[in-house]
Amino acid sequence: MTTSFIGVYDSGLGGLSVLRAIHQVLPRERLVYFADSAHAPYGDRSISWIEQRVSAVVASLEAQGAKAVVLACNTATAVAVENLRLKYSIPIVAIEPGxxxxxxxxxxxxxxxxxxxxxxxxxxxxxxxxxxxxxxxxxxxxxxxxxxxxxxxxxxxxxxxxxxxxxxxxxxxxxxxxxxxxxxxxxxxxxxxxxxxxxxxxxxNPAGAVANYLNQLLQSHGLLTVEITSALIEKEGREARPEGLSNIQVVTSGEVTLAQQFLKQSVGWQLTPVFAELPVLS
CATH class of the missing domain: 3.40.50.1860 (Rossmann fold)
Structure with a gap:
């Protein structure tokens, strides 16, 4: 089992906006992001398919050491979050329209x-x-x-x-x-x-609020890697400026090259994603 981490999960690459905000608030935490781009978008899929897929991804993250999972996907949250919280003991953080x-x-x-x-x-x-x-x-x-x-x-x-x-x-x-x-x-x-x-x-944009809530939740559960002394994001959606990316891993079920280009052009990060149908950590 790998070192404890925070799992961040979206149907595709969009949840990187949430990952960016989380990294700004919690720069010392290990973060694993799973983009299920091969199956995006979730919005037009059946409820039963979404429930099964989201549960499988969260199960994979938990089995590999996730201490919390952030559903950085509004559709996954809307369809599956209540059942996930009943099924898993780790904190499940949801995102909702602001x-x-x-x-x-x-x-x-x-x-x-x-x-x-x-x-x-x-x-x-x-x-x-x-x-x-x-x-x-x-x-x-x-x-x-x-x-x-x-x-x-x-x-x-x-x-x-x-x-x-x-x-x-x-x-x-x-x-x-x-x-x-x-x-x-x-x-x-x-x-x-x-x-x-x-x-x-x-x-x-609710990304900043999600990052702040995650910080507070981890503190209340005694799950923070270190105490964070930097100020929380005060304005929702403020652009993150991470100082180091060595504690971030991006996994995608889609095209690695496309994900890498997206990370560079839209997020401003030089990272090499890993391909996997479900999260597989190194």
Whole structure:
């Protein structure tokens, strides 16, 4: 069994936005990231398939020494997190669209959410929405096609820009002043999204909040490798600037070359991913 680590898992490469935030908050922790790119996106798959796949990945991570697992995937969280917490004894950290933050910040009273079909149609998301929206209007828009462009590292494709216009413009016409990035892939096209929404709309990315919560959870369970004295991320989604990457391993079920290019171009990290159908650690 390998040295204890924190597992971070997404259907593809999008969860690297969460990994980046976690590394900033917990720079001394060993992190193992699994991108299930061969099966991305999860958003259009059946509930039973997602449940089985997520459980298999978490089981693999736990068996190899994970002391906690972060589901850096909104769809996996929406479908599987409750059963995972019943099945496994290690802490399972979930990610959810930052609707609460958007509602607190809105001045127009209209908030937009973009995410996968699986996330936005899930019972968990609908329950969250019903609990939080109150007097604020929340416009939810499923955005099929975006994840595929991001996974292929085609961030400047005209087709991607056309989809963003198609999905976001109707919400702009309804008066949103907050747009929740309800998929961990979407921070990597933040610049393209800003070209559509302009300066009048704030983007809400929950990655920083997840990293902060993970830090607090590990402390409460006595699972931190060392006590972290650096300040937590104060602003959600702030870009991470890791000082060293020797304690990070990236595993992908997809193309290693594509993952390596994505890491370099979109994350700014020089790392060589490992190929495996399920996480296999060296």
């Amino acid at each position: 609707i609460k933050v958007a509602i607190e910040r809105t001045l127009s009273g209209v908030v937009g959410v973009i995410g996968t079909t699986g996330t936005l149609h899930s019972d968990r998301y609908q329950t969250l929405l019903a609990r939080l929206k109150g007097k604020v209007e929340v416009l939810s828009c499923a955005t099929p096609g975006l994840v595929e462009y991001i996974e292929a590292n085609q961030l400047e494709a005209e087709g991607l820009r056309a989809l963003l216009q198609q999905y976001i413009q109707p919400m702009l016409h309804r008066g949103i002043d907050q747009l929740v990035l309800g998929c961990t892939h979407y921070p990597f096209i933040e610049q393209q999204i800003r070209q559509v929404v302009g300066d009048r709309v704030s983007l809400v």
